Amino acid sequence: MKWNMSRCLAPARSGGGGAVLGAGSAAGPGRECSEAPPSPARPRGPAQAQRSGGMAAAAAVPGPGPAEAAAPGEEAAAAGQQGPGPARLARLPLARVKALVKADPDVTLASQEAVFVLARATELFVETIAKDAYMYAQQGKRKTLQRKDLDNAIEAIDEFAFLEGTLD
Amino acid sequence: MAERPEDLNLPNAVITRIIKEALPDGVNISKEARSAISRAASVFVLYATSCANNFATKGKRKTLNAGDVLSAMEEMEFQRFVAPLKESLEVYRREQKGKKEARKDKDKKADSEEQDKSREEDNDDDDERMEEEEPNDEEEVDN
Numbered sequence: 054m055k056w057n058m059s060r061c062l063a064p065a066r067s068g069g070g071g072a073v074l075g076a077g078s079a080a081g082p083g084r085e086c087s088e089a090p091p092s093p094a095r096p097r098g099p100a101q102a103q104r105s106g107g108m109a110a111a112a113a114v115p116g117p118g119p120a121e122a123a124a125p126g127e128e129a130a131a132a133g134q135q136g137p138g139p140a141r142l143a144r145l146p147l148a149r150v151k152a153l154v155k156a157d158p159d160v161t162l163a164s165q166e167a168v169f170v171l172a173r174a175t176e177l178f179v180e181t182i183a184k185d186a187y188m189y190a191q192q193g194k195r196k197t198l199q200r201k202d203l204d205n206a207i208e209a210i211d212e213f214a215f216l217e218g219t220l221d
Numbered sequence: 222m223a224e225r226p227e228d229l230n231l232p233n234a235v236i237t238r239i240i241k242e243a244l245p246d247g248v249n250i251s252k253e254a255r256s257a258i259s260r261a262a263s264v265f266v267l268y269a270t271s272c273a274n275n276f277a278t279k280g281k282r283k284t285l286n287a288g289d290v291l292s293a294m295e296e297m298e299f300q301r302f303v304a305p306l307k308e309s310l311e312v313y314r315r316e317q318k319g320k321k322e323a324r325k326d327k328d329k330k331a332d333s334e335e336q337d338k339s340r341e342e343d344n345d346d347d348d349e350r351m352e353e354e355e356p357n358d359e360e361e362v363d364n
Contacts, residue, residue, distance in 0.1 A: 142312065146231075153266040167287050170306050173310075176239055180240075183239075184243055198254045202254065215297070
Protein backbone atom coordinates (compact mmCIF):
# COMPACT_ATOMS: atom_id res chain seq x y z
CA MET A 54 0.00 0.00 0.00
CA LYS A 55 1.68 3.10 -1.23
CA TRP A 56 -0.63 5.61 0.33
CA ASN A 57 -2.10 5.94 3.73
CA MET A 58 -4.51 8.69 2.84
CA SER A 59 -7.62 6.58 3.10
CA ARG A 60 -6.62 5.52 6.57
CA CYS A 61 -5.98 9.12 7.43
CA LEU A 62 -9.35 10.26 6.31
CA ALA A 63 -11.46 7.40 7.64
CA PRO A 64 -10.86 7.93 11.35
CA ALA A 65 -12.15 11.46 11.10
CA ARG A 66 -15.52 9.77 11.28
CA SER A 67 -15.00 9.13 14.96
CA GLY A 68 -14.48 12.73 15.84
CA GLY A 69 -16.35 14.79 13.36
CA GLY A 70 -19.46 12.67 12.88
CA GLY A 71 -22.00 15.08 11.58
CA ALA A 72 -19.84 18.13 11.24
CA VAL A 73 -20.26 19.62 7.84
CA LEU A 74 -18.11 22.71 8.01
CA GLY A 75 -16.99 21.81 11.47
CA ALA A 76 -14.38 24.47 11.84
CA GLY A 77 -14.68 24.08 15.58
CA SER A 78 -14.01 20.41 15.48
CA ALA A 79 -11.35 20.69 12.87
CA ALA A 80 -8.50 20.26 15.24
CA GLY A 81 -10.09 17.35 17.02
CA PRO A 82 -10.42 14.66 14.36
CA GLY A 83 -7.05 15.51 13.01
CA ARG A 84 -5.23 14.66 16.19
CA GLU A 85 -7.38 11.76 17.20
CA CYS A 86 -6.35 9.88 14.15
CA SER A 87 -3.92 7.39 15.44
CA GLU A 88 -5.05 4.51 13.30
CA ALA A 89 -3.06 5.52 10.29
CA PRO A 90 -0.17 3.17 9.71
CA PRO A 91 3.26 4.51 8.93
CA SER A 92 3.87 4.80 5.24
CA PRO A 93 6.84 2.60 4.51
CA ALA A 94 7.15 3.36 0.84
CA ARG A 95 6.74 7.09 1.02
CA PRO A 96 8.48 9.28 3.53
CA ARG A 97 5.88 11.83 4.46
CA GLY A 98 7.29 13.02 7.70
CA PRO A 99 8.17 16.59 8.55
CA ALA A 100 6.28 18.29 5.77
CA GLN A 101 3.06 16.66 6.88
CA ALA A 102 3.74 17.29 10.54
CA GLN A 103 3.44 21.00 9.95
CA ARG A 104 0.19 20.50 8.19
CA SER A 105 -1.71 18.61 10.84
CA GLY A 106 -3.07 21.76 12.34
CA GLY A 107 -3.16 23.62 9.08
CA MET A 108 -6.72 22.80 8.23
CA ALA A 109 -7.81 24.11 11.58
CA ALA A 110 -6.23 27.47 10.92
CA ALA A 111 -9.59 29.12 10.66
CA ALA A 112 -10.75 27.88 14.02
CA ALA A 113 -7.71 27.12 16.11
CA VAL A 114 -4.16 28.25 16.46
CA PRO A 115 -2.12 25.86 14.39
CA GLY A 116 1.07 26.82 16.18
CA PRO A 117 1.11 24.62 19.25
CA GLY A 118 -1.08 22.08 17.56
CA PRO A 119 1.28 20.60 15.03
CA ALA A 120 4.06 20.61 17.55
CA GLU A 121 2.07 18.31 19.76
CA ALA A 122 0.83 16.22 16.92
CA ALA A 123 4.27 15.83 15.49
CA ALA A 124 5.58 14.31 18.68
CA PRO A 125 3.42 11.16 18.70
CA GLY A 126 4.65 10.46 15.24
CA GLU A 127 4.48 11.27 11.62
CA GLU A 128 1.58 8.91 11.17
CA ALA A 129 -0.72 11.04 13.22
CA ALA A 130 0.48 14.16 11.51
CA ALA A 131 0.16 12.72 8.07
CA ALA A 132 -3.30 11.59 8.99
CA GLY A 133 -4.27 14.85 10.59
CA GLN A 134 -3.74 16.82 7.45
CA GLN A 135 -7.23 15.99 6.32
CA GLY A 136 -9.13 16.44 9.56
CA PRO A 137 -12.20 18.29 8.36
CA GLY A 138 -11.70 17.14 4.79
CA PRO A 139 -14.16 14.31 4.23
CA ALA A 140 -17.11 16.07 5.77
CA ARG A 141 -16.58 19.22 3.80
CA LEU A 142 -18.71 20.08 0.83
CA ALA A 143 -17.18 20.61 -2.57
CA ARG A 144 -15.26 23.79 -3.14
CA LEU A 145 -15.14 23.44 -6.87
CA PRO A 146 -18.18 24.89 -8.58
CA LEU A 147 -20.46 22.04 -9.56
CA ALA A 148 -21.52 23.87 -12.72
CA ARG A 149 -17.99 23.82 -14.10
CA VAL A 150 -17.52 20.18 -13.21
CA LYS A 151 -20.79 19.45 -14.93
CA ALA A 152 -19.60 21.29 -18.03
CA LEU A 153 -16.60 18.97 -18.18
CA VAL A 154 -18.82 15.94 -17.76
CA LYS A 155 -21.01 17.07 -20.61
CA ALA A 156 -17.95 17.48 -22.81
CA ASP A 157 -17.86 13.72 -23.12
CA PRO A 158 -19.93 12.79 -26.16
CA ASP A 159 -20.76 9.38 -24.72
CA VAL A 160 -22.32 10.79 -21.59
CA THR A 161 -26.02 11.46 -21.70
CA LEU A 162 -26.79 12.60 -18.19
CA ALA A 163 -25.15 12.80 -14.83
CA SER A 164 -26.98 12.98 -11.53
CA GLN A 165 -26.33 15.85 -9.17
CA GLU A 166 -24.76 13.44 -6.73
CA ALA A 167 -22.43 12.14 -9.40
CA VAL A 168 -21.26 15.65 -10.20
CA PHE A 169 -20.74 16.35 -6.51
CA VAL A 170 -18.69 13.20 -5.98
CA LEU A 171 -16.62 14.06 -9.03
CA ALA A 172 -15.97 17.54 -7.68
CA ARG A 173 -14.86 16.17 -4.31
CA ALA A 174 -12.74 13.52 -6.01
CA THR A 175 -11.06 16.20 -8.08
CA GLU A 176 -10.24 18.16 -4.95
CA LEU A 177 -8.69 15.09 -3.39
CA PHE A 178 -6.79 14.55 -6.59
CA VAL A 179 -5.43 18.10 -6.60
CA GLU A 180 -4.30 17.75 -2.99
CA THR A 181 -2.69 14.42 -3.77
CA ILE A 182 -0.77 15.55 -6.80
CA ALA A 183 0.30 18.77 -5.13
CA LYS A 184 1.73 16.88 -2.20
CA ASP A 185 3.52 14.40 -4.41
CA ALA A 186 4.99 17.10 -6.58
CA TYR A 187 6.09 18.88 -3.44
CA MET A 188 8.18 15.90 -2.43
CA TYR A 189 10.24 16.42 -5.54
CA ALA A 190 10.58 20.10 -4.81
CA GLN A 191 11.86 19.19 -1.37
CA GLN A 192 14.40 16.87 -2.91
CA GLY A 193 15.60 19.80 -4.96
CA LYS A 194 15.69 21.82 -1.73
CA ARG A 195 13.19 24.28 -3.08
CA LYS A 196 10.20 25.82 -1.43
CA THR A 197 8.47 26.62 -4.65
CA LEU A 198 6.63 23.96 -6.54
CA GLN A 199 7.64 24.02 -10.18
CA ARG A 200 6.35 22.45 -13.33
CA LYS A 201 9.17 19.92 -13.40
CA ASP A 202 8.20 18.65 -9.96
CA LEU A 203 4.81 17.89 -11.37
CA ASP A 204 6.29 16.15 -14.38
CA ASN A 205 8.49 14.04 -12.14
CA ALA A 206 5.54 13.03 -10.02
CA ILE A 207 3.49 12.08 -13.05
CA GLU A 208 6.30 9.98 -14.44
CA ALA A 209 7.01 8.25 -11.17
CA ILE A 210 3.55 7.50 -9.87
CA ASP A 211 1.39 4.88 -11.54
CA GLU A 212 -1.92 6.47 -10.73
CA PHE A 213 -0.92 9.59 -12.61
CA ALA A 214 -0.08 7.72 -15.77
CA PHE A 215 -3.26 8.94 -17.41
CA LEU A 216 -1.87 12.45 -17.29
CA GLU A 217 1.14 11.71 -19.43
CA GLY A 218 1.12 13.79 -22.56
CA THR A 219 -1.96 15.73 -21.58
CA LEU A 220 -0.41 18.72 -19.92
CA ASP A 221 1.52 20.18 -22.80
CA MET B 222 -13.53 19.74 -32.16
CA ALA B 223 -11.97 23.14 -32.28
CA GLU B 224 -11.73 23.41 -28.50
CA ARG B 225 -10.15 20.67 -26.49
CA PRO B 226 -12.16 19.63 -23.47
CA GLU B 227 -9.07 20.17 -21.33
CA ASP B 228 -9.46 23.87 -22.02
CA LEU B 229 -12.50 23.89 -19.79
CA ASN B 230 -10.52 24.83 -16.77
CA LEU B 231 -11.65 24.90 -13.21
CA PRO B 232 -11.40 28.24 -11.44
CA ASN B 233 -7.79 29.13 -10.69
CA ALA B 234 -8.53 30.66 -7.32
CA VAL B 235 -10.13 27.50 -5.98
CA ILE B 236 -7.39 25.29 -7.36
CA THR B 237 -4.77 27.52 -5.79
CA ARG B 238 -6.51 27.43 -2.46
CA ILE B 239 -6.75 23.66 -2.47
CA ILE B 240 -3.07 23.38 -3.34
CA LYS B 241 -2.00 25.84 -0.68
CA GLU B 242 -4.00 24.11 2.00
CA ALA B 243 -2.52 20.78 1.03
CA LEU B 244 1.03 22.02 1.32
CA PRO B 245 2.90 23.25 4.37
CA ASP B 246 3.00 26.94 5.14
CA GLY B 247 5.61 28.93 3.32
CA VAL B 248 5.55 26.74 0.27
CA ASN B 249 4.86 28.53 -2.99
CA ILE B 250 3.76 27.36 -6.32
CA SER B 251 4.86 28.67 -9.67
CA LYS B 252 2.29 29.85 -12.17
CA GLU B 253 3.23 27.11 -14.61
CA ALA B 254 2.87 24.42 -11.96
CA ARG B 255 -0.45 25.79 -10.85
CA SER B 256 -1.91 25.92 -14.32
CA ALA B 257 -0.54 22.44 -15.00
CA ILE B 258 -2.30 21.11 -11.93
CA SER B 259 -5.46 22.87 -13.01
CA ARG B 260 -5.28 21.22 -16.39
CA ALA B 261 -4.52 17.89 -14.72
CA ALA B 262 -7.66 18.33 -12.65
CA SER B 263 -9.72 18.86 -15.79
CA VAL B 264 -8.19 15.77 -17.38
CA PHE B 265 -8.97 13.89 -14.20
CA VAL B 266 -12.63 14.82 -14.42
CA LEU B 267 -12.79 13.78 -18.06
CA TYR B 268 -11.05 10.50 -17.42
CA ALA B 269 -13.19 9.76 -14.36
CA THR B 270 -16.33 10.62 -16.29
CA SER B 271 -15.38 8.26 -19.04
CA CYS B 272 -14.69 5.45 -16.57
CA ALA B 273 -17.91 6.16 -14.70
CA ASN B 274 -19.82 6.12 -17.93
CA ASN B 275 -18.55 2.62 -18.62
CA PHE B 276 -20.06 1.45 -15.36
CA ALA B 277 -23.33 3.19 -16.10
CA THR B 278 -23.47 1.57 -19.51
CA LYS B 279 -22.77 -1.83 -17.96
CA GLY B 280 -25.71 -1.22 -15.67
CA LYS B 281 -27.79 -0.29 -18.70
CA ARG B 282 -28.30 3.20 -17.40
CA LYS B 283 -28.00 6.44 -19.25
CA THR B 284 -27.51 8.61 -16.22
CA LEU B 285 -24.24 8.60 -14.30
CA ASN B 286 -24.81 8.18 -10.62
CA ALA B 287 -22.59 8.56 -7.60
CA GLY B 288 -21.94 4.84 -7.47
CA ASP B 289 -20.55 4.90 -10.99
CA VAL B 290 -18.11 7.61 -10.00
CA LEU B 291 -16.98 5.63 -6.96
CA SER B 292 -16.48 2.55 -9.10
CA ALA B 293 -14.49 4.68 -11.50
CA MET B 294 -12.20 5.78 -8.65
CA GLU B 295 -11.41 2.18 -7.85
CA GLU B 296 -10.82 1.44 -11.49
CA MET B 297 -8.44 4.36 -11.73
CA GLU B 298 -6.51 3.08 -8.72
CA PHE B 299 -7.66 5.89 -6.47
CA GLN B 300 -9.27 3.52 -3.97
CA ARG B 301 -8.08 5.66 -1.11
CA PHE B 302 -10.53 8.31 -2.28
CA VAL B 303 -13.53 6.04 -1.97
CA ALA B 304 -14.03 6.16 1.80
CA PRO B 305 -13.81 9.94 2.15
CA LEU B 306 -15.96 10.38 -0.92
CA LYS B 307 -18.64 8.17 0.58
CA GLU B 308 -18.63 10.27 3.70
CA SER B 309 -18.86 13.49 1.77
CA LEU B 310 -21.72 12.02 -0.18
CA GLU B 311 -23.61 11.21 3.01
CA VAL B 312 -23.17 14.74 4.23
CA TYR B 313 -24.25 16.08 0.87
CA ARG B 314 -27.37 13.92 0.87
CA ARG B 315 -28.28 15.07 4.34
CA GLU B 316 -27.80 18.64 3.29
CA GLN B 317 -30.02 18.19 0.28
CA LYS B 318 -32.73 16.70 2.46
CA GLY B 319 -32.32 19.50 4.95
CA LYS B 320 -32.62 22.08 2.20
CA LYS B 321 -35.88 20.63 1.00
CA GLU B 322 -37.35 20.69 4.46
CA ALA B 323 -35.98 24.13 5.13
CA ARG B 324 -37.69 25.39 2.02
CA LYS B 325 -41.04 24.22 3.30
CA ASP B 326 -40.46 25.86 6.65
CA LYS B 327 -39.17 28.99 5.04
CA ASP B 328 -42.42 29.57 3.25
CA LYS B 329 -44.22 29.65 6.53
CA LYS B 330 -41.74 31.98 8.12
CA ALA B 331 -41.19 34.14 5.08
CA ASP B 332 -42.92 37.19 6.48
CA SER B 333 -41.17 37.22 9.81
CA GLU B 334 -37.84 36.65 8.12
CA GLU B 335 -38.31 39.67 5.92
CA GLN B 336 -38.86 41.83 8.95
CA ASP B 337 -35.67 40.48 10.48
CA LYS B 338 -33.70 41.18 7.35
CA SER B 339 -34.69 44.82 7.13
CA ARG B 340 -33.62 45.30 10.72
CA GLU B 341 -30.29 43.65 10.05
CA GLU B 342 -29.65 45.87 7.05
CA ASP B 343 -30.20 48.98 9.12
CA ASN B 344 -27.80 47.83 11.77
CA ASP B 345 -25.19 46.40 9.47
CA ASP B 346 -22.28 47.88 11.38
CA ASP B 347 -23.66 47.01 14.75
CA ASP B 348 -24.48 43.37 14.19
CA GLU B 349 -23.22 42.29 17.55
CA ARG B 350 -24.77 45.15 19.35
CA MET B 351 -28.08 44.52 17.70
CA GLU B 352 -28.21 41.07 19.17
CA GLU B 353 -27.50 42.41 22.60
CA GLU B 354 -29.83 45.34 22.46
CA GLU B 355 -32.80 43.72 20.85
CA PRO B 356 -33.09 40.22 22.16
CA ASN B 357 -36.72 40.75 22.97
CA ASP B 358 -37.63 41.70 19.45
CA GLU B 359 -36.08 38.59 18.01
CA GLU B 360 -37.90 36.40 20.47
CA GLU B 361 -41.21 37.95 19.62
CA VAL B 362 -40.67 37.53 15.95
CA ASP B 363 -39.83 33.87 16.25
CA ASN B 364 -43.23 33.28 17.73
